[in-house]
Amino acid sequence: MSSTVPAEIRTVVVVEPDVLARMVIAEYLRDCGYKVIEAVGSTEVWAVLDGGHAVDVLLIEVSLPGDENGFELAHRIRQTRREVDVILTSGVAGTVQQSHELCEEGPIKKPYEAKEVEARIKILLERRRAAKKT
């Protein structure tokens, strides 16, 4: 587990239809000091974003149920919510190149280590913080 608590509480939305994977990563990120919202698909993500809730990072599984898959969701967020960072996760080989075009730091291959995800989130938040200062 990370020993560094974020300087201010940041909100991460975990978009993951596999409940056991979601449960583990959500609890890990909460223990690291993040506020975590758990979503099972894109409809729930838009309910959060359209409801005006502040979100810093979206961790999105590529394979999502419903009309909008993870790529499409990431694409829409890139177009309409530039203030939100996106990390894609995938257990499917071959999605890597497409993921690179849609997320800030490249995709995270499953099975992932929770600390790897947290490190990636921290990099993105640091980058935002640095950009604000300049």
Add this chain to the structure above:
Amino acid sequence: MAPVSATQETDERRSVVLLVEDELLLRWPTGEYLRDAGYRVIETASASEAIAVLASGTRVDLVFSDVNLAEAMNGHALASWLANNHPRIPMLLTSADRHELHRIIVGATRATLSKPYDLSAVAERIREMLSR
């Protein structure tokens, strides 16, 4: 009765609530409130997700579920499954439909709460049920 050890007290403070609610904008604040009240909360959006968690061997001390769930399996069916597979785990069921709540047979391990609910009332009811 044997004295309660510090470890057991810690475990008791972090009782695990399995929350089953298909509306994220209700599931999320309920989960956050119960975490602030000292519980470990596992959020699930359907009965099938709840069963996946229970079947994984994850410790669960109480199930708090909506009756009306989006998928085919509703809270009644989940209550039956729980009674058959984990009869000792208490279950609190909630619904905005009073007729649905009246269909539920309450007992030593099962209680109901009408919607809309105050989050403080949920926490209080859960505390009561876990102290039985």
